[in-house]
Amino acid sequence: MRSYLIVALLAAAGLTHTVSVQAAPREETWMSVTLEGRKIGSMNNLREERDGSVVTTQTLDVRIDRGGIGIGIVTTESVTESADGKPLSFRSASKLSGIETVTQGKIDGDAIKVVSQVGGANQEKTVPWPKGALLVEGLRLVALKRGIAPGTTYKDLAFQPSGLQAIEVSKRIGRRESVDLPGGRRELVRVEQDMAVPGMPISAVSWIDEKYNVQKMVMPLLGMKLEMLACDKACAQAPNQSADLLTNALLKAPRALEPDALKSGLRYTLAPRDKTRKLELPTTDEQRVARNGERIEVTIAAKPAAGGNAKPVAADRAPNAWLQSDAPEIVALAKTATQGAKTDVERMRQLESYVRGYIDDKNLSVGYASALETLKTREGDCTEHALLLAALGRSLGIPTRVVDGLAYTSSFGGADRVFVPHAWVTAWIGDRWQSFDAALNGFDAGHIALGAGDGDPWRFYAGVSTLGNLELQSVEATP
Incomplete structure (x- = not known):
């Protein structure tokens, strides 16, 4: 009964990072993660400028049930880029019920030198870097150039460190809508996204503020609604509720x-x-x-x-x-x-x-x-x-x-x-x-x-x- 399928979909959600127009040297946002209205975890996004480079770290911490058995899932992706958005390196770590998997990569021209650690065993390999693929900062800079005028459409090639693959993401900018958030109602811009994940196309809807920060995101999960809502740290880390995914599958x-x-x-x-x-x-x-x-x-x-x-x-x-x-x-x-x-x-x-x-x-x-x-x-x-x-x-x-x-x-x-x-x-x-x-x-x-x-x-x-x-x-x- 496969927890890793849930992790795969949640990882795809990571293709939607917060994007800030006026990026400060250090910015942090928190989001509450719910499934069919029941809180199952939190997401934290941290952007830091360090010695001429930009480090973006996303941590997803959720807990789901399988047939009454609770499973804790923690995934952390940290990517390093130059100030102008050039990919430099990444580290992806996931922990399921205490079992940790780590993948580290260094981009060297058209290749990635990858070191994977699964269950304490290391494996090294070199794989090609997908031409035109971008990481978080690169995607942020591209988004700034395109703007958020209603009707704007464009495509990005977003690299996903956890799967060592590039995913084409199509975006359509919509109009402003009134959206309920834990902190109150806000006027936000609707963004529809289609993620061409191999074998599993995903459609998601995000709502962003005037600084391009994602405040809400909704996507399907096993016929149910997975929702992420921006809020403060206390709200994001509030106690979780039981949500059994296996029953719906x-x-x-x-x-x-x-x-x-x-x-x-x-x-x-x-x-x-x-x-x-x-x-x-x-x-x-x-x-x-x-x-x-x-x-x-x-x-x-x-x-x-x-x-x-x-x-x-x-x-x-x-x-x-x-x-x-x-x-x-x-x-x-x-x-x-x-x-x-x-x-x-x-x-x-x-x-x-x-x-x-x-x-x-x-x-x-x-x-x-x-x-x-x-x-x-x-x-x-x-x-x-x-x-x-x-x-x-x-x-x-x-x-x-x-x-x-x-x-x-x-x-x-x-x-x-x-x-x-x-x-x-x-x-x-x-x-x-x-x-x-x-x-x-x-x-x-x-x-x-x-x-x-x-x-x-x-x-x-x-x-x-x-x-x-x-x-x-x-x-x-x-x-």
Whole structure:
């Protein structure tokens, strides 16, 4: 049940920073964060001028519930730029339930030298700097040139340190509106924004004052309204209220699904709750998707057939910050778990069974742990099972990906016959991708894929876009 999807969306909110016309050497603003009117945290923005450079730091501190289990999420992004807005460096840190991830980058011409630390393990790499991308100060200076005259439209390329990617942000300046804030009613300028996050386009509305400071922002989150309101520090840090996100992400099945059908195949007819948002689900070697107007028909077979997905690439075999498949502990565990196996499918089946028993403390309190962390702690939910299994497979040379989606269960959290947010692994076996689920009793036709990635939590945007916007209209067994 994936907290990291929530973090991904909240990180996208960070693309909207405060922008001040008359920037002082040190400026600080606070915002209260609410979900459907319930306070879940705070956001702090700090801009400082230091020795000819500008340092902007944004800290988001929220607490959400998953099935009654509270999860604390703290993300901090600090970027350094020259006085004229040239990107110099950045540091992004996130902490979920005490598990910290840090990414630091130094921009050197057209490249970024990146150092990532996940669960105490460091990884260094060099990636290209997106041409034309800007950080906070650069975006501020561009905004000043364009102004806020009603009807003004423009696009920016905003670099997001947490995901090491540039996001195109389209803005439309509206008219002044009367807006209620914790400190009272104010006349503010409406700004509509479309953020082209890969796999998850986001539309948000902000209201800014005469100094371009964002005073209010509203954006969707799992079919609910996430709201940020400018206020003083005491207001922003007031006690939080309980807000369970998982409940809204559950997908109700119209009837109980028979074991025989789950082992064979099922066809689902899905429709969007929000008719203005088009449903997009991936085709895989187990999942076929056909569109019928605003509805889509998803046919899932328990056994894969070649041709649904492209062949693996080098990255599907390589270690990364979340799948540390080259770590000696991972390599040793994989060899132990696959003794006697002669084929890749046998190896993956043995790994699937081994991970299911190896993680003996199954709980929802772990935010998002890497494969190496899970190997050491032996605790977690479906994401920890999936990341460890994917890393073990890669250590044996088997290409793997981590899939996020929904999985059927007869009961969860007091609800019967529901699909819950879930994660599992797909591995390249022979000439096709085949799925394995170590958290449940293996893969079956009760698994609906929403997206796939390399285990990096910032890449799972597609799941956020779709969760909370699905309605299951019918389900039938396939011949």
